[in-house]
Amino acid sequence: FWYPLVVTMAGFVLFFVAYVGGEVGFSSWVYTYAVETGVADVLSAAVLNSLFWVSFTAGRLLSIPLSARFRPRYLLWGNLVVLFMALGSMLLFPGAFWYSVAGLGLAYASMFPQAMTWVQRRLQVTGKINGWFLGGANFSSMLVPWIMGLLFVQVGPRSLIWATWGMGTLMLVM
Secondary structure (H helix, E strand, O other): OOHHHHHHHHHHHHHHHHHHHHHHHHHHHHHHHHHHHOOOOHHHHHHHHHHHHHHHHHHHHHHHHHHHHOOHHHHHHHHHHHHHHHHHHHHHOHHHHHHHHHHHHHHHHOHHHHHHHHHHHHOOOOHHHHHHHHHHHHHHHHHHHHHHHHHHHHOOOOHHHHHHHHHHHHHHHO
8 A cells, every 4th residue: 555655755756866966966067077178168167057057947938838738757758858868969079068058958947847747646745745855856956966076076077977867867767
């Protein structure tokens, strides 16, 4: 009786952990990545970080009419496809890094609200359940950027893309 509920809840908690960790981790380190790899100078790297948040905002606005037309799971799948396309282009085509960052902002934009809508269709979301989702997400917003920073220093700047890829893979599995 309670087992499917716990498994479903745990899956969504891990989804929110991966989503927030990937979004906050990438946006926290993209400036340093751009400067360290020579993709951008200091001023352009700041603009690059702003590009991520502008495309994130545009993606949220764009998701409003799309949400009225499509089911949340289809929008989440679409976001994940765009996420992996953007990360793949960062790895394969370094010259397209700016476009990739904009694509990543668009991909991350509507994931959280779409996932919340999807979970509400599957579970009766109480304050306690919502607390688990938000608690996991908030914990991840502190832990994942720190881990990404450790990897950045010890492994190198490309670890940022691979760590973000890992968070996307965890979202895909969940």
